[in-house]
Structure formats: structure tokens, C-alpha cells
Amino acid sequence: MQPILHQAHDAKYAIPQINVNGLIWIEGILRAAEKKRAPIILGTTDKIIDYLGGYEFICKLIHLKAQSLNITTPYVIHLDHGNSVESCIKAIDAGYDSVMYDGSRLPLEENIENMKKVVNYAHQHHVLVEGEIGGIGGNEDGLVNEVQYADLDECKQLVQQTQLDALAPALGSVHGRYQGEPKLGFKEMTEINEQVAVPLVLHGASGLSDEDLKKAILLGHSKINFNTEINIAWSQYIRQRLNADVTLFNAKEIVAPSIHVIQSTVESIIDKCDAAERV
Numbered sequence: 001m002q003p004i005l006h007q008a009h010d011a012k013y014a015i016p017q018i019n020v021n022g023l024i025w026i027e028g029i030l031r032a033a034e035k036k037r038a039p040i041i042l043g044t045t046d047k048i049i050d051y052l053g054g055y056e057f058i059c060k061l062i063h064l065k066a067q068s069l070n071i072t073t074p075y076v077i078h079l080d081h082g083n084s085v086e087s088c089i090k091a092i093d094a095g096y097d098s099v100m101y102d103g104s105r106l107p108l109e110e111n112i113e114n115m116k117k118v119v120n121y122a123h124q125h126h127v128l129v130e131g132e133i134g135g136i137g138g139n140e141d142g143l144v145n146e147v148q149y150a151d152l153d154e155c156k157q158l159v160q161q162t163q164l165d166a167l168a169p170a171l172g173s174v175h176g177r178y179q180g181e182p183k184l185g186f187k188e189m190t191e192i193n194e195q196v197a198v199p200l201v202l203h204g205a206s207g208l209s210d211e212d213l214k215k216a217i218l219l220g221h222s223k224i225n226f227n228t229e230i231n232i233a234w235s236q237y238i239r240q241r242l243n244a245d246v247t248l249f250n251a252k253e254i255v256a257p258s259i260h261v262i263q264s265t266v267e268s269i270i271d272k273c274d275a276a277e278r279v
């Protein structure tokens with residue numbers, strides 16, 4: 001993860017993180033990355049890890065699927081919004097390449113203390129660590145939050161005191177659907193980018209304009225997270241297919257073609273992040 005993240009940071013493009021919501025997501029994401037010759041991050045949110053089968057199961061499944069599809073582009077398995085130090089350690093032991101410890105709701109001192117433990121363990125295992133300051137709004141799989149802008153001084157303290165590798169400063173972005181026009185804090189983003197040494201991560205990217213994504217990339221965002229955009233495209237397809245033929249019940253006939261919807265949505269995200277033809 002470390003070399004591809006820094007390559008993206010230097011060349012001013014972003015690696016998309018696409019959240020996994022089941023087996024067909026893995027296939028759609030990997031096929032898109034391979035076709036586009038793009039590095040890719042497969043994210044699993046801690047909130048739904050039991051539904052996905054657990055850290056070890058999903059990690060092995062991704063590797064086996066990548067092998068069976070002969071994937072040659074670099075792919076990273078990442079824990080999204082790790083709930084606790086223990087869950088990050090479990091993910092690392094299961095073989096994850098990268099973990100996010102989300103201590104953003106805790107007092108800064110506690111976030112820092114816990115983050116130090118995660119970084120210490122992760123770096124011994126060559127695993128990258130992402131942290132968060134402020135509050136990303138909206139709802140992601142039951143993780144509900146108010147928008148709260150990241151404080152520059154807190155960003156600096158978290159990075160300097162913990163040696164984490166990537167920082168997600170919340171600056172108005174939202175998980176799920178935006179209510180009204182998204183308004184990102186580009187002024188604050190400029191300051192954070194100038195004064196924080198690590199690559200930045202943008203959460204809540206579904207629903208942002210191409211122009212906002214471009215600006216965020218130029219202002220240091222080298223990893224951009226998408227979940228909702230793929231889920232909307234996928235669920236629209238399934239809904240239309242079932243409505244179009246109410247006699248349909250064969251599961252494979254319903255589900256298998258939807259992989260192409262996931263793949264094509266991820267391909268367009270790769271283009272928006274300018275990550276195509278990078279490997």
C-alpha cells in the first residue's frame with residue numbers, strides 16, 4: 001500500500017477505495033481495476049464484517065478470487081472505519097494490507113493513545129494506517145455521524161504524535177446520499193494539505209462533482225472512498241430486472257449480470273480519480 005499511495009500522491013491522482021458488500025462486489029471491483037490497469041483498494045467496513053464472514057474469510061476470499069481471475073494489477077485489502085484497536089489487530093493478523101482506526105469520536109488524547117498502539121502493531125507487520133479527525137456526516141451501514149470540520153491543529157497533533165500513514169480530515173463530506181449540494185471546505189483543505197505531511201483520504205465521495213474530486217486530488221487526497229454510488233447503480237439494476245420480469249426466480253440469472261453494473265460503475269470511478277493506466 002505504501003509505495004502505490006505515495007506514487008499516487010506524487011503524480012496527483014487518487015487510488016479509489018471501493019467498499020465490498022458481498023462476493024459479486026469483489027469480482028466487479030477486481031475486473032474493473034484489471035481492465036483499467038489501475039491500482040485499487042477493496043474496503044470492508046468494520047460495521048458489516050460479520051455479515052461479510054469475518055476478517056480472515058473475506059481476506060482469503062479476495063485473494064482466491066484475484067487468483068482465479070488472474071489479476072495482475074496491485075490491489076489492497078483495507079479495513080474501513082476500524083472500531084477499536086482490537087479489531088485493527090485482528091484485521092492485520094488476518095492479512096489486511098491497510099487499516100483505518102477511527103477514533104474520531106473520542107477526545108483527541110484518547111484517539112492519539114489508541115492510534116499509537118495500532119501504528120506500532122501495524123508497522124511491525126508492514127501494514128499502512130489511516131486515521132480520521134472531525135466527523136464525516138451521514139450514515140454508512142449504521143455508522144451515523146454529524147458533519148464536524150477537522151481542526152488543523154488536531155490533524156497535526158494526530159499525525160506527528162502517532163506516525164500514521166494517511167489522514168482523513170472531515171471537511172463537509174457525507175457517507176450515503178447528500179441532502180442538497182455538497183459543500184467541501186477547500187480553504188481548510190488547502191491549509192491541512194500544506195501543514196500535514198501525509199497523503200490525505202476523502203470519505204463520502206459518492207455524489208461529489210468531478211470538479212470537486214479533481215480539486216481534492218490536487219489538494220493532497222491520494223485515496224478516495226466510494227460505496228453509495230456503486231450500491232445505487234447495482235440496486236437500480238436489480239429493481240428494474242425484477243420489475244421487468246415478475247416470473248424470474250433463478251438467483252444466478254438475477255444476480256450474475258449485476259456484476260457488470262458494479263464493474264462499469266467502478267471503471268467510471270477509476271477514470272474520475274485519474275487512476276487508469278497507472279500500472
Ligand code: 13P
Pocket residue numbers: 019080140174175176177202203204205206207225226227228229
Ligand atoms: P460514500 O457513501 O459517499 O460512497 O462514501 C463511502 C466511504 O467514504 C467509505 O468509507
